[in-house]
Amino acid sequence: MRKPKSKSLRNQNRLSEVNEIQLLNSWIESQKPDSGSNPLALPPLRSGEPVGRIDGSLFSRYSGVTMFDQLPISQKTKDGLKESKYIKMTDIQRAALPHALCGRDILGAAKTGSGKTLAFIIPVLEKLYRERYNREDGVGSIILSPTRELANQTFEVLRSVGRHHNFSAGLLIGGHKDVDMEKEHVNDMNILVCTPGRLLQHMDQTVNFDCSQLQVLILDEADRILDVGFKKAVNAIISQLPKKRQTFLFSATQTKSVQDLARLSLKDPEYLSVHEESDTATPTSLNQRAIIVPAEHKLDMLWSFIKANLNSKILVFFASRKQVTFVFEAFKKLRPGIPLKCLHGKMKQIKRMAIYSHFCEEKRSVLFCTDVGSRGLDFNKAVNWVVQVDCPDDIKTYIHRVGRTARYDSCGKSVMFLLPSEKTMLDKLREEKIPIKTYKVKLDRVQQVTGLLSALLVKYPELLPKAQRAVTTYVRSILKNRDKEIFDVMKLPVDGFSASLGLPLTPKLRFLNQKIKKGNNIVGKPSVVEPEDSTDEDEDEVDLPGEELDIGEFKTKEVDDTNVVLVDNTKIEDGSASKIADVVPPTRVLKKKKLKINVHRPVGTRVVFDEEGNSLPPLARVAHMNEKKKEFYKNLREEMKLADKEDKLLERQRLQEKRTKEKMKRKGRLEDEEEDDGEDGSDEEESRKKKGAKRSKKYFDSESDDGEDNGGKASINTDAISLQEQEALALKLLSSMNKI
């Protein structure tokens, strides 16, 4: 059992704390313009001094201070830093901490993985420590993060570094069911790490939620938080916060928009961009490549890449959630030999967290994700490769995506797949000081996965709608992107792309049709992408992904051309091939092989020819088929109408004839009866019998009419029997009726 601390020891601790706070406060005072003393030997800052740049002469005055230990911060923070293995400051920490500790607002920009998190966590702890915050004082600091995973990661850093402080801290992110529990405790928290949506929910719904004592507001990934996606929520949050506070904005791609800064009512903020003078906007230890891949081969390329890097930790980015889901599920069924995972915004929070932390721990794994994984996440520094299957929306997104690797002092590699129509992206990246090398891939060395995907869609039909949605969302993402220089949906080989996912037919893309109707006729365009420009000077003719990879993995089996024929993308070797080769001359075989590779048609796809015998591209084919179908149905309808008319007419004639015949018969019989009457004289019984016979005849006749469906078999042909027989029959019938 732990002994309770003696009163004198507690008093002693409190005294040393008070002394420390006094010392820190005096240091803060010393940093104000025109102050006299300088207890920590740091020269006082003059108001508006541009001290942010690491290479600037003014900043060099701080060059002596490189360790956290040398900073005027509390012993509790120092101990927390030491125990978390943070000893030496990074550039952004050295630049930002002196200003932040002095109480200034900061706009901090530094490369990805350069330690921005500590640059704002340390000042938060220090501010609340100096203000002697405790549970009863309520919310003293809010840290806003754009994603739940990032909020969680920041919360963990806070817990680690602030372990010796007595502050209460809470993580408020969506997806947790226990909002009510949060509501009970949120007012007791000194530091809140949250996503904007959840914080606003508490501001709106939690009774007595009070932020009036807020000291420090932090916007991590500030440009994203101030983006249109969060605009409403962030404006609403800011409107409820006190104006007198310290505000920090940090990002690798910092906003300089005056509007944004005005929204936050910053006071003379220090703009600290420590890597502005650097030659590159991305970490120097990051090796960046781009490869030009036609849309039809993107998945082949990804599959080959994964197979060639089975011992790596790979992060794979797609443009949409549906693509992530489809590729993850399909590849999982194909068993590449490495654990696969997926992460996107619509997953359940518990699952999201579990996947994220598993991926952090694993040494070899592939995580397919959307841009929900692109910002801030640290993944334990150990991601080997970042693969961008779809071109990022903009330069910022590129920087953040590749920034998931090569963090702090580690190395990393990234590769981006670009469509031939997206090459302009390379120029834009280079303009922004992003050193990227272009590689060209020999497609014949890439393992084809399309055939396997086609078979998979047949075996698991539940995958089919997922593949269709993957196509739809990808095309939509291209269509929606504002940068039409790079993202031109008209240059997208939609059919080839959907075929590459194993789909036998391109899904309906109504939104695209609307665009076509508006004037851009995509149907007439060839659906095969333009050939690669082999004279491009930027491109190095090497195999993907270069020397680090086992190129052997990409090689398809070398087989003699004369024994190989390609039928619907499937190689048939030796015996079976020779049978086909007997029929098809060798030169034709080679031509066919080439055609099949370029068009990349999945197994079982029909080739449709027009009247002149030319094969039609799939979209035109659909249009052509529709025309033909329409014509066919129109003729069929007319033919059926005519036949129907004729049938009705015939039926009417038949019935009319029948009725006339019956009338004639009845007339004839009456005449006979009248003759008989005249011969025998009538008595009552006779006439009754005759009436009965007439009735029975009528009865039989009407029966015969109704039972026509049975082919007339049940009817009695009265013409075939004599009058006497008829009478006898009628009598018999009458008697049987009477019995009933």
Ligand SMILES: Nc1ncnc2c1ncn2[C@@H]1O[C@H](COP(=O)(O)OP(=O)(O)OP(=O)(O)O)[C@@H](O)[C@H]1O
């Ligand atoms: N002073 C330091 N000493 C050692 N490691 C550090 C130091 N500062 C940060 N790190 C480590 O560097 C990595 C990146 O830090 P952090 O996540 O803060 O980077 P960042 O600049 O916020 O990146 P991003 O722009 O991607 O959000 C983390 O693993 C962190 O633990």
